[in-house]
Amino acid sequence: MNAPAAPRQPRPLLSLDEALARLVAAASEHRLQAVEAVSTFDALGRVLAEDVRSGLHVPLEDNTSMDGYALRTADVPAAGAVLRVAQRIPAGQVGQPLQPGTAARIFTGGQVPPGADAVVMQEQCEALPSADGQGWGEVRVSTVPAPGQWIRRRGEDVQLGAVVLQRGQRLTPQALGLAASVGAGTLQVLRRPRVAVFSTGDELQMPGEPLRPGAIYNSNRFTLRGLLQAGGCEVQDLGIVGDTLAATRAALREAAQGSDLIITSGGVSVGEEDHLKPAAEAEGSLENWQIAMKPGKPLALGRIRRPDGSSALFIGLPGNPVSSFVTYLLMVTTALRAMQGMDPALPAGLPLRADFDWPRPDKRREFLRARLNAAGGLELFGNQSSGVLTSAVWADGLIDNPGGQPIVRGGTVRFLPLAELVNR
Numbered sequence: 001m002n003a004p005a006a007p008r009q010p011r012p013l014l015s016l017d018e019a020l021a022r023l024v025a026a027a028s029e030h031r032l033q034a035v036e037a038v039s040t041f042d043a044l045g046r047v048l049a050e051d052v053r054s055g056l057h058v059p060l061e062d063n064t065s066m067d068g069y070a071l072r073t074a075d076v077p078a079a080g081a082v083l084r085v086a087q088r089i090p091a092g093q094v095g096q097p098l099q100p101g102t103a104a105r106i107f108t109g110g111q112v113p114p115g116a117d118a119v120v121m122q123e124q125c126e127a128l129p130s131a132d133g134q135g136w137g138e139v140r141v142s143t144v145p146a147p148g149q150w151i152r153r154r155g156e157d158v159q160l161g162a163v164v165l166q167r168g169q170r171l172t173p174q175a176l177g178l179a180a181s182v183g184a185g186t187l188q189v190l191r192r193p194r195v196a197v198f199s200t201g202d203e204l205q206m207p208g209e210p211l212r213p214g215a216i217y218n219s220n221r222f223t224l225r226g227l228l229q230a231g232g233c234e235v236q237d238l239g240i241v242g243d244t245l246a247a248t249r250a251a252l253r254e255a256a257q258g259s260d261l262i263i264t265s266g267g268v269s270v271g272e273e274d275h276l277k278p279a280a281e282a283e284g285s286l287e288n289w290q291i292a293m294k295p296g297k298p299l300a301l302g303r304i305r306r307p308d309g310s311s312a313l314f315i316g317l318p319g320n321p322v323s324s325f326v327t328y329l330l331m332v333t334t335a336l337r338a339m340q341g342m343d344p345a346l347p348a349g350l351p352l353r354a355d356f357d358w359p360r361p362d363k364r365r366e367f368l369r370a371r372l373n374a375a376g377g378l379e380l381f382g383n384q385s386s387g388v389l390t391s392a393v394w395a396d397g398l399i400d401n402p403g404g405q406p407i408v409r410g411g412t413v414r415f416l417p418l419a420e421l422v423n424r
Helices: 016-028 173-181 219-230 245-258 276-283 321-339 390-394 418-422
Strands: 035-039 068-071 081-089 102-106 118-121 125-128 138-141 163-165 186-190 194-200 234-241 261-265 284-290 298-305 311-317 350-354 365-372 377-380 397-401 412-417
Touching: 016 298, 016 311, 016 321, 068 081, 068 138, 102 138, 163 173, 194 219, 194 245, 219 234, 219 261, 219 321, 234 245, 245 261, 245 276, 245 298, 245 311, 261 321, 276 284, 276 298, 276 311, 284 311, 311 321, 321 365, 321 390, 321 418, 365 390, 377 397, 397 418, 412 418
Parallel strands: 081 102, 194 234, 194 261, 261 311, 350 377
Antiparallel strands: 035 186, 068 102, 068 118, 081 138, 125 138, 284 298, 298 311, 350 412, 365 377, 365 397, 397 412
């Protein structure tokens, strides 16, 4: 008699760090190459394809940071000195060399005239009429100025030739302002990532439709589309794909044609109605991962072939709303950054005080929905289930808690703000 077969041992879970490293390696093989020149006005959220160097000093010349009077400190040995106002210098105009015993009325941003070595703010000065009633009058200086005060020196912000923005940097509003300040009217940026997204499941319906028995509204479609748009992607939304192998294969082929990355939600388990695995294997290749994280244990990574022999990267997210949301923030954003040549590392996070107890942690690495309170500590949402999307709306960040580690009120935890994760 044959001995009974040994029970199949479950596969060990991948650590999140190992999964991220594998994902970065796969995404780097799909690195975007196409570059576009766009107006600095229109470059918000784009990723720089080359460094931006300054063609000038900023400021271009010494200028004043205050409304007041430019003068020579040697002419004001004591408070109360009176000087003749010899000129007036608004911003955008160039004054004449300052003569001894005179001052220049100057306004914020005005170029400091040669010979002046300080600016005294107007609140410390008293304007006087001139003795002969001519010119701009005189000024009594009520303080003893220090050399260099209220003067912004030439090049103190940016030096000629300096790199002010680096290749691989996502352009924020303040970055656009900096680019403009050094005269960059256009910027070389990568084209936007093209991402196709669809959901699988006959149980899914769109909001606004009468909900049939057993059905649910498709929230993931809205969440993922919004996250992709916030990340600067061009989104191809293929909607809800029925639970058949033929429909799933057709959706993958269509998605691969015009996209760099394909994202799905749901169907990454091994149930009889989950067709993504056989469909992706038929159209390319697929690995089903089990990651030691909560929420978001299952994830699929693969490639979908195109007729020309190239391929689109494929990431299959879990179907539970919070699992899909958290896995996107950790995994998809990492892949998109690697595809654009950006640093793919997760944010460092903030060490903050826990104002709650978490005595029974999961053995997996947890990402707990939490938010800052008025006392500077963190509160925890009461229901951490992967199906409770209200937790993701209530929270303003995730606590990155190592597997098996209890949290004690007053202890320090690592907090990842959602704003940093969404806008990586």
